[in-house]
Amino acid sequence: MNAHVTRRARRNRKPLRAYLLPALVYCLLIIGVLIVVIPLMWAAAASFTPNHKVFEYAYPFSWRALLPVDFTLEAYENIFARGFGQSITNTLFLAFVTVFVGGAANALAGFAFGRFEFRGKNALFMVIVMLTFLVPVDLTAIPRYILINNFGWINTWQGLLVPGLANSLVIFLFRQFFAEIPQELIDAARVDGASWLRVLWSIVLPISKPVLVAAGLLMFISQWNSFFWPLLVAPRQELRVVQVEISLAVGQYGTIWNELLAGSMIAAIVPILLVMPFQRYYVQAITGTGLE
Amino acid sequence: MCVAHLNQAASDIFAMTMRQRIVPYLLLLPALVLLLVFNLLPTIATIVESTFVISLRSGERVFAGFANFERIFNDPIFWKSLQVTVVFSLVVNPLQIALSLGLSMLMNQRLPGIGIFRSIYLLPVAVSLNVTAIVWRLLLDKNTGMINGILFNMGIERQPFLHSPDQALWSIILIASWIGVPLWSLFILAGLQNIPPPVLEAAKIDGANAWQSFTRVTLPLLRRVLAFVLVADTVANFLLFAPILLTTQGGPQLSTNLILYETYRRGFLYGDLGASAAMLSVMLLIVFVIVGVELYVLRGSD
Numbered sequence: 001m002n003a004h005v006t007r008r009a010r011r012n013r014k015p016l017r018a019y020l021l022p023a024l025v026y027c028l029l030i031i032g033v034l035i036v037v038i039p040l041m042w043a044a045a046a047s048f049t050p051n052h053k054v055f056e057y058a059y060p061f062s063w064r065a066l067l068p069v070d071f072t073l074e075a076y077e078n079i080f081a082r083g084f085g086q087s088i089t090n091t092l093f094l095a096f097v098t099v100f101v102g103g104a105a106n107a108l109a110g111f112a113f114g115r116f117e118f119r120g121k122n123a124l125f126m127v128i129v130m131l132t133f134l135v136p137v138d139l140t141a142i143p144r145y146i147l148i149n150n151f152g153w154i155n156t157w158q159g160l161l162v163p164g165l166a167n168s169l170v171i172f173l174f175r176q177f178f179a180e181i182p183q184e185l186i187d188a189a190r191v192d193g194a195s196w197l198r199v200l201w202s203i204v205l206p207i208s209k210p211v212l213v214a215a216g217l218l219m220f221i222s223q224w225n226s227f228f229w230p231l232l233v234a235p236r237q238e239l240r241v242v243q244v245e246i247s248l249a250v251g252q253y254g255t256i257w258n259e260l261l262a263g264s265m266i267a268a269i270v271p272i273l274l275v276m277p278f279q280r281y282y283v284q285a286i287t288g289t290g291l292e
Numbered sequence: 293m294c295v296a297h298l299n300q301a302a303s304d305i306f307a308m309t310m311r312q313r314i315v316p317y318l319l320l321l322p323a324l325v326l327l328l329v330f331n332l333l334p335t336i337a338t339i340v341e342s343t344f345v346i347s348l349r350s351g352e353r354v355f356a357g358f359a360n361f362e363r364i365f366n367d368p369i370f371w372k373s374l375q376v377t378v379v380f381s382l383v384v385n386p387l388q389i390a391l392s393l394g395l396s397m398l399m400n401q402r403l404p405g406i407g408i409f410r411s412i413y414l415l416p417v418a419v420s421l422n423v424t425a426i427v428w429r430l431l432l433d434k435n436t437g438m439i440n441g442i443l444f445n446m447g448i449e450r451q452p453f454l455h456s457p458d459q460a461l462w463s464i465i466l467i468a469s470w471i472g473v474p475l476w477s478l479f480i481l482a483g484l485q486n487i488p489p490p491v492l493e494a495a496k497i498d499g500a501n502a503w504q505s506f507t508r509v510t511l512p513l514l515r516r517v518l519a520f521v522l523v524a525d526t527v528a529n530f531l532l533f534a535p536i537l538l539t540t541q542g543g544p545q546l547s548t549n550l551i552l553y554e555t556y557r558r559g560f561l562y563g564d565l566g567a568s569a570a571m572l573s574v575m576l577l578i579v580f581v582i583v584g585v586e587l588y589v590l591r592g593s594d
Contacts, residue, residue, distance in 0.1 A: 022403055025398055025401050028398055029399075029409045032395060033409065033412050033413075035470070036412055036416055036474070039427050039431055040419075040427070042427075042431065042438055043427040043430075046430075055433070055437070058431075058436060058438035059435075059438065060441050061438055061441035061442045061445050065438060065441070104322075105322040105323040108320070109320050109323035109324065112315075112319035112320045116315065116316035116319075118316040118317065128327060131332060134579060134580055134583050135331065135576065136531055138531045139531060139552075139572060140334035140335050140572070141334075142556075142560075142565065142572060143333075143334035143335075143337035143338045143341055143569065143572075144330060144334040146334075146341070147333060162326070163330040166323040166324075166331075171323060196319075221418065225420035225421075227421070227422050228533055232560070243420055243422045246422060246426060247426075247534070247537065250426060250429075257430060260430075267420060267422070267423050268418075271418040271420075272419065274418075275417075276414075279410075279411060279414060282414070283414070286417070286479075287479050
């Protein structure tokens with residue numbers, strides 16, 4: 001009797017639970033989305049607002065704070081008039097060179113680790129692994145600065161660019177992908193007498209789109225978002241990158257909030273526009289390096 | 293004639309195998325040289341530099357043995373900074389990992405529209421720490437920030453947030469987690485998706501409830517991923533810099549003076565590179581220990 005009742009109760013509860021669980025999941029997901037989206041919406045709206053009205057609807061809070069109700073392009077016009085465009089060009093230049101030159105160096109190294117057996121392979125690989133995980137780049141920034149100073153590279157493009165070209169995470173990414181290419185594909189070309197560079201160029205490259213997109217995104221975005229190194233090594237105005245430019249504005253123009261936010265929104269929108277269409281590749285690029 | 297021919301063939305083969313042998317080294321050369329010069333060399337230089345001081349009298353670099361270490365170990369600001377970093381780490385890492393685990397399990401549900409949620413949660417991952425810090429600095433403004441605006445609407449009085457020694461570190465934790473939680477949940481989500489569905493179905497058939505299948509099946513299978521995330525998160529938070537520079541500059545009353553910011557202050561604002569290098573050497577040692585523990589944990593699970 002008792003057992004019968006509980007069984008019936010359970011059967012009755014089941015459809016309710018079947019609704020409750022997804023409802024709870026959606027509720028929690030929406031709370032999280034609000035935490036993610038509201039700061040960005042406010043910042044975007046405020047960047048299109050006259051400076052004296054930036055906080056108007058924020059305190060006390062009203063929904064108008066999230067929409068550009070007093071729309072103006074004044075903040076964007078002002079920062080571009082002050083030379084913000086230069087920092088965008090600088091950063092794009094750095095990012096593209098890193099993707100192509102650094103990408104080539106990392107891909108070649110990844111190919112060597114993924115496809116060759118040679119003396120010292122494991123030892124070399126261990127050195128790179130250790131360097132990557134034991135010595136984060138920010139930790140050695142100051143001695144690297146001294147080194148760059150000895151090269152006479154402070155406030156130069158080389159100083160900004162060269163230390164970031166080789167990227168061990170990207171080497172891992174390429175190694176993992178190249179190791180999975182079927183051997184027959186490569187053998188066939190080698191028997192035909194193709195050189196390794198030729199094999200790389202005409203056999204491997206055309207089938208490597210996923211890893212190229214993933215590695216390219218990883219390098220481009222990490223260069224676009226890099227801050228600590230450019231701040232140390234290239235404080236000169238003509239070499240400023242976007243992240244340094246907006247961070248210096250915090251000190252210099254700390255009360256021109258709409259301009260601060262306009263710069264920040266430009267700094268944010270570039271990686272967002274790149275990541276959104278290539279989400280799968282980007283997620284794979286980030287997680288692929290850690291889950292091996 | 294014949295012998296010469298053979299010799300020629302042999303030397304051809306020899307030349308070919310030699311060329312074969314050096315191919316991988318040539319491929320490695322550019323990346324390896326760059327890594328050695330710009331990553332390995334500075335690491336060694338950190339340790340070497342920590343044993344030198346700039347002489348006040350002559351302005352020359354002078355070997356000083358452990359003098360820099362003695363100096364920082366006798367310096368209350370260094371200890372205070374280390375203490376803040378430890379407290380920060382002990383709060384921020386478990387918090388971020390627990391929230392990431394929760395978020396990744398939510399994102400792993402097979403529900404309509406889940407892809408849209410996953411896309412939205414990718415936004416903070418793409419945005420830089422600087423932008424995050426600038427936006428949150430204004431949101432947390434003690435007078436007219438939006439967070440205080442929302443509190444006002446709820447009838448709660450203004451909070452000083454970044455301006456209070458009691459709340460500033462918590463505000464930094466909030467800023468770091470706004471990026472950190474979505475980022476680390478990507479790793480855990482990838483781990484969850486690697487669990488074959490039949491495993492969980494089998495647990496269900498065996499009568500496991502949701503909690504049991506989570507603790508006895510899901511969590512053990514996530515061990516490797518969680519170990520990786522734990523260490524990567526710990527190291528990343530240990531090296532948190534940009535939000536400090538852009539919000540509190542270590543204050544108020546050194547309550548947010550995290551260790552990497554302190555080395556930057558010493559090295560670049562005060563020009564004391566010896567002390568800065570000594571601190572970095574201590575930090576290197578700490579990172580070695582953290583990662584050593586990781587390798588140990590990972591080995592245990594295989």
